[in-house]
Amino acid sequence: MLKEYLTVTEVAGPLLLVEKVENVKYEELVEVELPGDDIRLGKVLEVSGDTALIQLFGGSAGVNIFNSRVRFLGKGVELGVSPDLLGRVFDGLGRPIDGGPKIIPQKRLDISGNPINPYARNYPSEFIQTGISTIDGLNTLVRGQKLPIFSGAGLPHPRMATQIARQAKVLGKQENFAVVFAAMGITFEEYDFFRRDFQSTGAIERAVLFINLADDPAVERIATPRMALTAAEYLAFDLDMHVLVILTDMTNYCEALREVSAARKEIPGRRGYPGYLYTDLSTIYERAGRIKGKPGSITQIPILTMPEDDKTHPIPDLTGYITEGQLIMGRPLHQKGLYPPLDVLPCLSRLRDKGIGEGKTRDDHAGLSNQLFAAYARGKEAEELAVILGEAALSEADKVFLKFAAAFEQEFVNQGYHEDRSIEETLNLGWKLISMLPRAELKRVSSEEIAKYMPRTEEAQTAGEPPASAN
Numbered sequence: 001m002l003k004e005y006l007t008v009t010e011v012a013g014p015l016l017l018v019e020k021v022e023n024v025k026y027e028e029l030v031e032v033e034l035p036g037d038d039i040r041l042g043k044v045l046e047v048s049g050d051t052a053l054i055q056l057f058g059g060s061a062g063v064n065i066f067n068s069r070v071r072f073l074g075k076g077v078e079l080g081v082s083p084d085l086l087g088r089v090f091d092g093l094g095r096p097i098d099g100g101p102k103i104i105p106q107k108r109l110d111i112s113g114n115p116i117n118p119y120a121r122n123y124p125s126e127f128i129q130t131g132i133s134t135i136d137g138l139n140t141l142v143r144g145q146k147l148p149i150f151s152g153a154g155l156p157h158p159r160m161a162t163q164i165a166r167q168a169k170v171l172g173k174q175e176n177f178a179v180v181f182a183a184m185g186i187t188f189e190e191y192d193f194f195r196r197d198f199q200s201t202g203a204i205e206r207a208v209l210f211i212n213l214a215d216d217p218a219v220e221r222i223a224t225p226r227m228a229l230t231a232a233e234y235l236a237f238d239l240d241m242h243v244l245v246i247l248t249d250m251t252n253y254c255e256a257l258r259e260v261s262a263a264r265k266e267i268p269g270r271r272g273y274p275g276y277l278y279t280d281l282s283t284i285y286e287r288a289g290r291i292k293g294k295p296g297s298i299t300q301i302p303i304l305t306m307p308e309d310d311k312t313h314p315i316p317d318l319t320g321y322i323t324e325g326q327l328i329m330g331r332p333l334h335q336k337g338l339y340p341p342l343d344v345l346p347c348l349s350r351l352r353d354k355g356i357g358e359g360k361t362r363d364d365h366a367g368l369s370n371q372l373f374a375a376y377a378r379g380k381e382a383e384e385l386a387v388i389l390g391e392a393a394l395s396e397a398d399k400v401f402l403k404f405a406a407a408f409e410q411e412f413v414n415q416g417y418h419e420d421r422s423i424e425e426t427l428n429l430g431w432k433l434i435s436m437l438p439r440a441e442l443k444r445v446s447s448e449e450i451a452k453y454m455p456r457t458e459e460a461q462t463a464g465e466p467p468a469s470a471n
Helices: 133-138 157-167 188-201 218-237 250-263 277-285 314-322 331-335 365-389 396-413 423-434 447-453 458-463
Strands: 008-012 015-018 029-034 038-048 051-056 069-072 078-081 088-091 107-110 127-129 149-151 177-186 207-213 242-248 289-291 297-305 325-328
Touching (some): 029 051, 078 218, 107 218, 133 396, 133 423, 157 188, 157 242, 157 297, 177 250, 188 207, 218 250, 218 277, 218 297, 242 250, 250 277, 277 314, 314 325, 365 396, 365 423, 365 447, 396 423, 423 447
Parallel strands (some): 088 207, 149 297, 177 242
Antiparallel strands (some): 008 015, 015 051, 029 069, 038 051, 078 107
């Protein structure tokens, strides 16, 4: 029989202060019974002597300090897991919202998880194909990596998230692959879009969805990514699956963290966010990876919207320190009508070179990627000069690179929402584009690669050059 306390002394936002408690532990799960048999869940945020601070998941509206009963359950917040998780949709606390039956768990796991011992980590080195050329070709996603997407208000990151979830695959092997999708603080329209897309394309069969809506309690938002990662860890390290975790929107998560921190009257850090924001984010991001001796893996794509498109805002700034690169959506590209509007130049995948090359993608991948990046950068410089001086003032070489940059954006960056490009198609498209450039400017690909992969142009045929070897 659990001991009940009638010693609630203060209510502040989603927080309760309970006095004269015994043997209470940090992050212990709590039941608060209100008059009328309304039971709400919460967890212990802080213990000081015989006083416990409790965070309610359902908010504190209706809580009466005189007759609310508090029970400490002696365990943390848990998620019941089994293979039946696949194909299901849950709320932010792991309760089914798809009309299906409750999960009969094989085991129950604490959502706080355990950090992976650095010594036990296996280095990420295997290519994941997303079907999006700007990622696969230039900022390659590697199994076990954490690669965030930095977006902004009004940019199509929800569409890109569902496209990656639908298309992501591991090449060359028949392996169990799953997607865990967690959405935090989204509108009902966004939820309906995600649900319909997953169901209409059949991607729901290999996916687990955790949905926290904008009108759900903010404190529930803090549990949502941990619920998703607990499910991912079970699928990866118990069922030996390769799991891609997509978390959107981490900005909403951090706003909820700031709200709870303010209710606790903590001293704020940068822009009002708690001083432990870096530590808290790291407990989420560092749950990605591979473990030696286990075939499964967790790859993570957190998505966040930068307030006012500011990369120096605390959320993208700290995320960039913890993760292995970033994909940045550019508003100018979106205004041109390009999708997905990934701004290639500031994007970075620090593990790209570990997941590409012969036996993984293709032997020409590294050189071609570097050449495309360099040529596009020079084309954007020429574009800036043309704005200032006029296109007539450009050199002939600069005019070629200017033309290349426009073609690169229209053909390589731009692709359809349902267009799933293989890595071969992406690389061949890259060779087609750099064939626009003078041979003397191709300094990052070898002559052997040019001979093997460069498509023959009409000029080359007229000049009588020998055909390039077949790809």
